[in-house]
Amino acid sequence: MRVNRILLSVPLVVVALVIQVSVLARLHLPGAVPDLLLLTVLGLAMVYGHVGGALVGFAAGLLADVAPPADHAAGRYALVLCVTGYFAGLIKPESGKLRSVTGPMAVVVAAAIGSTLLYAGVGALVGDTAARHVGLPGLLVSAALYDLLLAPFVVPGVMWLARRCDNDPLAETGATGKAADISSGWLSSGTGLHIGSQRGALGALKAKARTRSARVGRIKGVKRL
Incomplete structure (x- = not known):
């Protein structure tokens, strides 16, 4: 990865993890916890592509595995976010512009459900049956709902920052009104x-x-x- 991408990804991931652990995890919402770290990885992956998304996802997941109060095996969430970042990066268009918000919204829902299933599946392989006791269907529905509601406030901003730090001409012209940034269509379509x-x-x-x-x-x- 480029140095400027690393310099941007590290603080974004750290801030997302701190907010998720210190704020979102303490809301005691029914079902799953809103995954701010996952949304940050998705926003970066849809700008950096599948390779960059996989690398960012692995690093972010590994940081979440070792950060307190982690109670699972190290590398479990790193695998989940690595796979999620890879597949999210595959939707990056060659032109750099998304014509509608349908694609990103579908990616958020699929990533929320897929990451929950993958996390539960890896946990079952290592003997962690917590998801079975909590109720997997409820976790899937709540994870997709929370992440979809939180996504419009996180993903467009992350994508805009990523494009600006990449010195993307689309992002620069979009700031002056001459062209649309890839994240502008999220709310305005x-x-x-x-x-x-x-x-x-x-x-x-x-x-x-x-x-x-x-x-x-x-x-x-x-x-x-």
Whole structure:
């Protein structure tokens, strides 16, 4: 990975893990805990691609495995986030722009369900049956719901930061209104660009009308003389 990607990924992962452990885990919500670390990995993976997503996911998962109050075998969550980051990075388009929010939303839901299943499956292999006692269906539904509600506040910002630090021309032009950033379509679904184009066309029509009226005025003045 590039140095600038590492310098961005490390603080984002650390902050996400601290918030998840110190705040989200203490909310005592029914079912699963909102996975802020997973959403951070997804945002980076959808910009860095499958290789970068796998590396970030492995590092983030390994940090979560050793950070207190971890009560599972080291490497378990690293495997889960590594696989999740890899598959999330596969949806990165070649043009760098997503046309709708359907893709990222589907990725969040699939990642929440897939990571929960994979985590429970790896736990079953090592003798951890906690997911079976809690209720796996309830964990799957709550994990998908919490992550989907939290995603619009996390994933677009992470993607925007990743593109800015990568010196992506799409991100730079998107900041001035000339092009759309990959994360801008998450909440607006591209409607801002459509409205802007309509306003530009309307302004052009008004300018042409003023030019024609000015020409008519000059012709009438000649006739009066």
